[in-house]
Amino acid sequence: xxxxxxxxxxxxxxxxxxxxxxxxxxxxxxxxxxxxxxxxxxxxxxxxxxxxxxxxxxxxxxxxxxxxxxxxxxxxxxxxxxxxxxxxxxxxxxxxxxxxxxxxxxxxxxxxxxxxxxxxxxxxxxxxxxxxxxxxxxxxxxxxxxxx
Numbered sequence: 001x002x003x004x005x006x007x008x009x010x011x012x013x014x015x016x017x018x019x020x021x022x023x024x025x026x027x028x029x030x031x032x033x034x035x036x037x038x039x040x041x042x043x044x045x046x047x048x049x050x051x052x053x054x055x056x057x058x059x060x061x062x063x064x065x066x067x068x069x070x071x072x073x074x075x076x077x078x079x080x081x082x083x084x085x086x087x088x089x090x091x092x093x094x095x096x097x098x099x100x101x102x103x104x105x106x107x108x109x110x111x112x113x114x115x116x117x118x119x120x121x122x123x124x125x126x127x128x129x130x131x132x133x134x135x136x137x138x139x140x141x142x143x144x145x146x147x148x
Contacts, residue, residue, distance in 0.1 A: 005037040007080070007102055011131040014080045014104070017044040017057065018138055024049060028142045031057035031081040033065035033074065033098070040077070041065035057081060058089035062096045074098040075123075082135040084111035084128065090119040102127040104135030 010032055017030025021044035033041040043060035047053055058081050065079075066072055078100040085093060085103065090112035093101055101124055112119045117126050 007127065007130045010034050010039070010078070010080045011082070011102065011104055011135070013039060013042070014057075014082050015131065015134060015138065017042050018082045018135075021045040021057070022138065022142050028138050029057045029081065029083045031061040031079060033061050033077050033079050035065075035069065035074075035077045040068045054088065056086065056089050058085050059092055062092055066096070072096070078102060080130075082131075083107055083139065084113060086110050087112050087115065087119065090115075093124065094119060094121045097121045098124055100125040100127060102130050104129070104131045105139060106132075 014030040018028040022028035026045040030044045041061045041064035046055040082104045084107040
């Protein structure tokens, strides 16, 4: 039996959210939260729509997932996000304690990794580079269109 529910599968779902963000004029970042191979939360950046600098995809997905499971900790969950989380989102992820965080594209300017994995909870596993090229392409195309 082939398991279709791979990291690539769930990153594709996060990319769908990122496309929604781009269609709304938001920076195209999407996130999904997965528990037992089921997506329990989906979100995309909504900072412009909500006039809220904290309305990043990860923040919205964490809140939706916590509401779904009725608990503040996401210890049995994996968070998939198309772009490396910023420090704010990494802090929220540290408090939410997901089992895993998986991101696609690195963010050398705004990503948390320049400060190290220690920003996440010590038990959180980190994976990155999943569907890297597709995640980077979406971000690059968005900003290229903005400069025209």
